[in-house]
Amino acid sequence: MANIMSKSVSGSQSKNQLSGRASALINIFFVIYSALCILPLLLIVSVSFSDEQSVMTHGYRFLPENFNLAAYRFLIKDIDQIVHSYGISITVTVIGTILSVIVIAMYAYPISRSHFPQAKFFTFFVFLTMLISGGLVPWYLVYVQMLDLRNTLWSLIMPLIMSAFWVLIMRTFFKETVPEAVLESAKIDGAGELRIFIRIVLPLSLPVLATVALFQTLTYWNDWFLSLVFISDNHNISVQYFLYKMMVNIQYLSSNPNAMAEITRAGGMVNFPSETVRMAMVVVGVGPIVFAYPFFQKYFIKGLTVGSVKG
Template sequence: MAHATTASAHATSNPKNTLGRPAAFGIQLFFFIYSILCLIPLVLLVMVSFSEEASIVRGGYKFWPDHFSLAAYRFLGNDIGQIVHSYGISIIVTVVGTALSMLIIALYAYPISRSHFKPGSWFTFFAFFTMLFSGGLVPWYLVYVQFLDLKDTLWALIMPQLMSAFWVLVMRTFFQTTIPGQVLESAKIDGAGELRIFWQIVLPLSLPVLATVALFQTLAYWNDWFLSLVFITGDHNISVQYLMYKMMANIQYLSTNPTAANAIAAAGGMVNFPSETVRMAMVIVGIGPIVLAYPFFQKYFIKGLTVGAVKG
C-alpha cells in the first residue's frame, strides 16, 4: 500500500506523466509542424531576395532560385548612407521610446492599483475612455505640430506612442493580483515611502509584465512608418521602415510609368532595376534587428501574457 501511494504521488508530481507519452508526442509534433509552417514564408522571402529578377518574372517565386543574384542588395547599396542613418534613427527611437513608455505606463498603473488611492477608479475610467473614443486625426496632428512644436524632430516619433491605455490596464491588473499587499504594507510600516516602494519592491517583482510591455512597445516603435510620414518632411529623421516604404513607392511608380523610365534612361540612370526581388530584400533589411529582440524578453514573456489568468 505504501509503495502504491508513493508511486501515485510520484506520478502526480511529474507533469509529463499527466498527459502520457502519445499525447505529449502529438502536442510536440503539432508545434513542430506549426513552427515549420511559420518559417516557410520567411525562407521563401530570403530565397526570392537572392534570386534573379528575370527568373522571378518568368517562373514566379521559388524556394530555390534558378539563378542566384545580389542585384536587389546592390540596388539598396546605392543608398547605403541613408539606410544606415535611418537605421540609427529607428534604433534611437525604439530604445528611448520603449524605456520611457514602460516608465510612464508603470507610473500611471501603480497608483490606480492601490486600494487606498480613492481617485483611482476615475483615472482608470479616463484611461479606458481613450480606448473607446479619440479626438480624431486633425486635432491629434495639431497638438504635436502647433502646440508642442515637434514637427521634424525625433520626439515626434516617440511621444505619440508613449502612453497605451491597454497596457496601463494590463499592468494595473498585474499589480493588483500578483504583488502581495502584505509586502507593500510591511515596507510602509518600516518607513518606506511610495516612491521607494515603487522602485525597490514593485518594479523588481513586475519583470514579467514589464518584459511583455517592452516587447510589444519595441515592435510598435520599430515597425512604425506612419509617424515619419505625418511629422517628418525631409529625409534626415525618417525611420528605416518609412525609408523602405518610400523606396518601394518610387520603384512601383517608375515600373508603371514609361515616361519617367525613359527620362532616367536618357540621363544615364538604371532602367532595368529589380522590383520583385528588391521588395523581399527590403523586408530582410527591415526585420533584421527586431528578430533579435525576442530572446531578451522570452524568459518573462509567457508569464506576463497570462497575468491575471490564474490566482493563487
C-alpha cells in the same frame, strides 16, 4: 490480488501510452505551426537573393534559381540614408521604449492599489481613451502647434509613449501578483511610496515589464506613419518610412514604361529589380528587430498570462 495488481499496472501503462501519444501529437502540431511561421520568412530571404527575371518567369522559390545580389546592390546606392535612418529608428526605439515602460508603470501602479481613492476614476479615464479618439486633426495640432515637435525626434517618440491597453494589463498584474502584505510591511518599516515602487514592485514585475517593453519596441520600430505626418525632410525619417518611400517609387517606375525608358536612356538599370527589391526591403527592415525577441522571451508568456487575469 495478483489480478488486481496486474489490472492496475496495465491501466497505468495504457494511461502512460495515451499521455505519450498526446504529447507526441502536441509536439508535431507545434513543429508544423513553427514551420508555417518560419517558412514565409525563408521564402522572402530566398527571393531577395534571386534574379529578377527568374522570379518573374518561375515565381517564388525557396532556393534561388539564379543567385543574384542586384536587389541589395540597388539598396546600397542609398547606403548613407539607410544607415542614418537606421540610427534614427534605433534611437527612437530605445528611448521610446524606456520612457513608455516608465510612464505606463507609473500610471498603472497607483490605480492598482485599493487604498487609492481615485483609482476607479483614472482606470475609467484610461479605458475611455481606447473607445473615443479626438480625431487626426486635433491630434496633429497638439503635437505641431502646442508642443512644436515638428521635424524633431520627439515627434516620433511622444505619440506612442502611452498605451491604454498596456496600462490595464500592467494594472492587473500589479493587483494580482504584488502581495498587499509585502507593501504594508514596507510601509511599517518607513518606506515611502516611491521607494516601494522602485525597490519592491518593479523587481517583482519583470515579466510584465519585459512584455510591455517587447511590444512597445515592435511598435516603435515598425512605425512609419509618424515620419510621414511630422517629418518634412529626410533628416529624421525612420528606416521603415524610408523603405516605404522607396517602395512607392519602385511601384511607380514599374507601372510607368515611359519613366523606365527615360531611366534606361539616362544610363540607369536595364533590368529593374522591382520584386526582389521589395523582399530585400523586408529583410533590411525586419532583420534587427528579430534579435530583440530572445532578450524578452524569458518573461514573455508569463507576463501575458498573469497580466491578463481579470482583477
